[in-house]
Amino acid sequence: MNPQRNNQMNKDFVLAVEGLTVSFDGFKAVDDLSFYVDENEIRVIIGPNGAGKTTVLDLICGRTKATDGSIKFKDRELTTMKEHEIVRAGVGRKFQNPSIYEDLTVFENLEISYPKGRSVLGALTFRRDAAVKERVREIAETIFLAGQLDQRAEYLSHGQKQWLEIGMLLIQDPELLMLDEPVAGMSVSERKKTAELLNTIIKNRSVIVIEHDMKFVEDIAHKVTVLHQGKVLSEGTMAKVQADPKVIEVYLGH
Ligand SMILES: Nc1ncnc2c1ncn2[C@@H]1O[C@H](COP(=O)(O)OP(=O)(O)O)[C@@H](O)[C@H]1O
Ligand SMILES: [Mg+2]
Numbered sequence: 001m002n003p004q005r006n007n008q009m010n011k012d013f014v015l016a017v018e019g020l021t022v023s024f025d026g027f028k029a030v031d032d033l034s035f036y037v038d039e040n041e042i043r044v045i046i047g048p049n050g051a052g053k054t055t056v057l058d059l060i061c062g063r064t065k066a067t068d069g070s071i072k073f074k075d076r077e078l079t080t081m082k083e084h085e086i087v088r089a090g091v092g093r094k095f096q097n098p099s100i101y102e103d104l105t106v107f108e109n110l111e112i113s114y115p116k117g118r119s120v121l122g123a124l125t126f127r128r129d130a131a132v133k134e135r136v137r138e139i140a141e142t143i144f145l146a147g148q149l150d151q152r153a154e155y156l157s158h159g160q161k162q163w164l165e166i167g168m169l170l171i172q173d174p175e176l177l178m179l180d181e182p183v184a185g186m187s188v189s190e191r192k193k194t195a196e197l198l199n200t201i202i203k204n205r206s207v208i209v210i211e212h213d214m215k216f217v218e219d220i221a222h223k224v225t226v227l228h229q230g231k232v233l234s235e236g237t238m239a240k241v242q243a244d245p246k247v248i249e250v251y252l253g254h
Contacts, residue, residue, distance in 0.1 A: 013072075014039050014176055014206045015060070020069035021230075022059060029055045031230035032069070037176070042198060042207045044217045046241075047227035048251050053210045054096075056227070057178050060208075061093040062086040073176060092174030096181050098165045102154040106145050106164060109153055110136045113168035135171060142200060143167040144193055159190035163197065170201060177201070178208045183216050195219035214252070226251065 015037040022030045030052045037043050045053050058064035060071055062083040071078040078086055100109050114132050140146045143163040148156065153164060162182055169177055183191045191213065198207060198220050211217050217224065217238060224241045226234040228251070234244040241247050 012039065013037060014041075014074060015208075016070075016072040017056075017060070018070045018072075020056070020059060020071060021067045022055060022064060023067045028230050030059065030066075033227075033231060035225050035232060035235065037206050037208060038222075039206060040202055040204075041222045042202055042209065042220050044221040044224050045208065045210045045227055046212070046214075046217060046224060046251065047233070048254070051227040052230040053227055054180055055230075057093060057180055057208070057210065060086075060176075060178060061091060087172075087174075090173075090175040091178070092169035092172055092176070093178040094165055094169055094180060094182065096184065098161045100153045100161055100164050100168065103152060105150050105152055106140065106156070107136055107149040109164055110139055110167055110171055113171045115172050139167045139171050142170065143197060157190075159186045159194075162186065163194070166197065173204070175205050176208070177205055180210045181212065182209060183211065183213055191216050192219070 013036045017036070018034045020030055020033040021028060033052075033056065035043075045056065047053055055064060059066050060073075060078060062078065062081055062085070066079045069079070073086075073089060073091060076089055078089070078091070081089070101112070104112070111132060114135060136149070137146065140149055143166060145156075145160060145163060145167065148160065153161065156164060166177075166179070166182070183194050186194065195216060198209070201207070209220065221238050223236065224238050225232055226241050226244075226247050233250065234241045234247045242252065
C-alpha cells in the first residue's frame with residue numbers, strides 16, 4: 001500500500017471513498033474514485049454535466065450499488081448497507097427536486113420528519129410532546145421559517161421550499177448531509193441566506209454539496225473536488241482548483 005493512502009486511512013475522516021466504481025452497461029459513470037471528507041467540512045463537488053456528481057451521491061446514500069470500491073462512513077462500510085440503514089447511520093440526502101408535503105404546514109412537515117415520529121402509530125398521529133415542538137422551532141429558526149410555521153408548504157417560495165427540505169433532514173441530525181444543487185432557481189438573496197445556513201449547520205456535521213454557481217461555491221466551500229468522467233480532475237481550495245488549467249479547460253472556461 002502506498003504510504004500516502006495509508007496515512008490518510010489512519011486519520012479520522014467522516015467519509016472515506018476509495019476506488020469507487022459503478023458501471024452502467026459497461027459505461028463507468030464513476031471510475032476508481034477516491035476522496036476524503038473531514039469532520040465539520042463543507043465539501044463542494046463541481047464538474048461538467050454527466051461527470052458523475054449525482055451518481056456519487058446515489059452511491060453514498062445506497063440508492064445505486066457500487067460495482068467496486070469502498071465507502072466508509074465513520075468506519076462503517078456503506079456499500080453493503082441498505083438505503084434506510086444508511087439514513088439511520090446518519091447520512092441525509094436532499095435530491096434536486098424538493099420532496100416536501102405541499103398540503104401540510106411547515107410545522108407538520110418538520111414534525112413528521114422528527115425521528116421519533118416514525119412510530120407504529122403513524123407519522124401524523126404521534127404525540128406532539130414538548131421536546132418535538134422545541135426541536136421544530138429550533139430548526140424553523142435555522143432555516144429562516146420561524147414566522148411561517150403555520151403556513152401550508154404549497155404557499156412557500158421555491159427557495160423556502162428548499163430550506164424546508166433541508167430542515168426536514170436537519171431535524172434527523174445527520175452527521176453527513178448531502179445536497180444536490182440546493183440553490184438552483186434561487187434568487188441572489190436566497191443564495192446568500194443558504195450559504196449562511198450551511199455555515200451555521202456545519203458545527204455538528206459534514207456537508208457535501210453539488211453546485212454550479214461559483215459565487216455560491218466560493219461562499220461555502222472548504223475544499224472543492226472537481227469531477228470529470230467519473231474521476232477526480234482536481235481537488236483543493238477554491239483558489240487552487242480555479243487556477244488549475246485542467247479545470248479551466250474542461251469546466252470553468254465554458
Ligand atoms: N441509472 C443509470 N443508468 C445508466 N446511466 C446512468 C445512470 N445514472 C447516471 N447515468 C449516466 O452516468 C453519467 C453521470 O451522470 P450524473 O451522475 O447524473 O452526472 P452529473 O450529476 O455530474 O451531471 C451520465 O452519463 C448519465 O447518463
Ligand atoms: Mg447531477
